[in-house]
Amino acid sequence: MSAAFQPSSRKSWRLATGFAFAALACATLLGGVSAWLLGSVAIAGLSAAAFTFNFHIPAAFIRLFAIGRTAARYGERLTGHQAALADQLSRRVGFFAAMAAAPAVRRAGWQFGDDARLADYLDDVEDLDYARLRAGLPALTLACGLTVLIVGSAALAPLSLLPIGLLLLAILFMGNRVAKAGALALGQTRSLRRGGASRLGAAMASAVPLKAERAWSHECAEALAALSGADGELLALRRLQARLDMIGAVFGPVAGIGVMAAAWHAGRLGSELLLPMLLAFSWLALGEAVNGASRMLVAVLRRNAARAEVDQWTRGASRDRHVPTPRSFEPRMLLHGGLQRRAPDGRPIGALLALHLEKGRPTMLAGASGSGKTSLLKQIAGWIGEDGFAAGDRILSAAERRALAALVLHDAVILEDTVRANLFAGDVPDAALWRALEAVEMDSRIREAGGLDAWIRQDRFSLGEVQRINLARAWLSSRPLMLLDEPTEHLDDEQGQRILERLLAHLDDRIVVVSIHRAPPLRDVRTVELQP
């Protein structure tokens, strides 16, 4: 996927770089040549040379630089963004695929279900997306501009290298300090923000108990103080940036003055000073570009921090995303003589469990909250652990079961997409989709929302409605191993029972495992009581 977008981005980057060089060159030359022209004509104006002075060529150049600067800047912005967007596209699709292949996604509690975590992640990805545009490209052109002007200064006024060199050293020194302190401050900001956000989230989730115990205000204020503490860290960074910018602002003018002074010191006078003046005004113009140095530096710091953070979500991504098991294989039963149940982090739970899962006879996993029902379902689904289950004469590995199982998570969510896309049923005819929605008693609600092609979002539905859409997905799934996690959660007892009975009847040709908090009276099911 990503390879397809690479060439277009490379071409755009090349163009953007070209434009950036052109823009910087035009900007510096516009200032320099204008000043040179004024000096030349002022000297020529004193004598008869005024009438022979070729005014039109430099004037034409000045107009060219003015137009060139405008056009090249526009081109730089446009192609730069085009390149960054092309990179963004391939990078984001790549992240999505790599995250899906990483083990973290299958474990308990998906972090990015949490808005604050998701927003932080998006910031990180954006910092990666735009680092090259904000730092890489301007730094490259600035470095080249500096080199050219330094060479020019060395040729015209060698002594000017002294103040220029000293200031460059000061900028490097200060930049180094900002980089060190900034990396620290960004890390600190991140942890404070995260701490504050999770504390505030926890307080909000326990609003009633906290309010009842008169502890709400204190907890809320502490959480907000952590968030403000994070802002305080950023403030310290901005102050440091301001210092760097102060030195940056001195640089161009001092370099210009240095060139003039050094040339004068070397004994140049009058028209001999015209070229140094061109150079000095070029330094002034380049100085404007140095002003953005602190922003470039911070963009780099952010990129580094973001990269470390984002990589963590794709760590351990397995390369082989294609599972060898043919989809057509339909096990009649799954057996495990003594399964060591595991918590999402791999820790063993409880005694060994014998499991006998068979087609046509649903297995109900009953147990109190916290007894590990969801974890066991994930283990059967091959999401946790590396157990093998016997299926007739073969052993099904975790990866093979992953391909065979439809895991109906109790915290499944709605994608921002059409109803049809949310049912994940592929090319199933509309009638079948409506039948599924009827079975879960969502047909009228969906009709009201605008039918199968209506665009839906999670926040337009109640928890019960989300649960029922989730059960419609189960209804439409064709996988031979159906694992339902708390299918009646968020539904009232009668409706839950009704829908579950319908669903189990519909799935009577599959292996079905249902985790349930309170087992309803159902015929012909096998019940496994889980003890923590």
Place this chain on the structure above:
Amino acid sequence: MKIAAVPAPSSGPGASAPAAFKALSTAGRLARHGLHGLLALQAIRAALRLGFAATAAMAAGRLVMDAAVDPWLIAAALAFLAAACFAGFAADSVQASAENAVSTRLRTLAGERLSEMPARQLQSLSIGSLVVSMQRHPESIAALQVGHRAATAMMAAGPLLSALVLCFVSWQAALLIICLTPVMVLFFALIGNAIRRRADAQERAFGRLAGQFADRIRTLPTILANHAMAGEEAKLARRLEAYADKTMSVLRIAFANAGIIDFFASLSIALLAVFLGLGHLKLATIPGFSGLELWQSLFILMIAPEYFAPFRRFSEQYHAKAEGQAAAAALDRLLDAEPVAAKTLPALDRLRLTLPAHGLIAIVGPSGSGKSTLLRRLAGLESGAMPTPETHPLATGEIAWVSTDAYVPEGSLAEAISWNAGAVDRNRLEDVASAIGLLDDALLPGGLDARLDKGGANLSGGQRLRIAVARALLCGRAVLADEPTAKLDRNTAEAVRRMLVEISTTRLVVVATHDRDLSAAADTIVDLARGDAVEVAA
């Protein structure tokens, strides 16, 4: 024994809604002080830069024209430069501090607002968007009310100052660039309109695609569980590409804005350089452009970019405005949400009962009959008729609340249990934790030192509830418990019941419950289904 319910005086409607939060104007008020200082510093900086331009131009012009250059001129130029840079540094620092102060204060005010909000309303807010809002929005609003406003003000002050200084040398040159400004502003307006139109059109057609990456990351486990990865990956790529294309078409116009400033800034330099050059050559006699000294024309050349710099700085901030306004609107929406009306529950209003100083009181009745509401009224979280306590009103804060959404701070299990429970002896803590079955819990290994994730994310509802019960036992306050035995296995439920009964020998314990065994152990049963009667057990 049955107590007839006597109608209790109905309380009036809840307190009227507080005044609107108005994040934007509040922040504006908070920003006023810092903004004045910032503007003063920015103006000083602009003036000092003009001073530098004047002295540097004078020195350079005189050098080239072979005139004597006073050393004080060079010194003055350097002094102006240093002072301007320092003023710039001060302005940047003041801006950062002012924005920080505004955002911190705004966040605190928002927090106070949350504290005033009734629990029912807090519960109706989306936790995720509230957290994001509290985290980010104050900052964006502060940036709008400090940085953006300063840039707006400087867009008027900066060019005026430059033009004024220019008048000393050539009022005609000043007039020229001032005349360019309305043309530029006209282009601004035209392009601004075009951007808005195109962005609106894009929003209408493609707004749905804006959050697709975030949405697919959020929903990744669901996508995997439904084996939809391959299809979603291809779809995501398609949609991101479509969105990027549309974004580029908006940017193409949006960048024209910056392009116009570049164009006029460049044009002004080119125009001035040519006019001034012709003047020096005496080829043309343009009033205000001929007969000038070299330093004067160099000065004009240096001022021209200064004139346009504030426009550029303002245009760089265009997104700060949109972001800040959106943030303020979002914050207002959260904090000025309509109060959530409580359901009317006549059964509760008819209830008349005096709560004893100790004993177990069970509130029973079907779902929706008002059990939890009654508990909340007892805790003072909602207004309405409620039983009068014998000794002192419960709502003064002497309450321990037990429910599956009990608060669990970050830290060890021991810290979670003793949170808000006063000083607790470690041995006693261990006894209580063990009695309620928290120590032999296979899902929470490590005993009292087990680490709990932030917000107790690694705890089940049953574990949270047991922590709350243990805390209630230790803290010595009256206990209000909402469904304390639901979601627990038989043994643990029994342990919770035992513990609640134990507490009730010395303190008041009110439970809202479906659990027959628990209500059977109660001294008094309030049956909300019967409405007109309260049964008191022997």
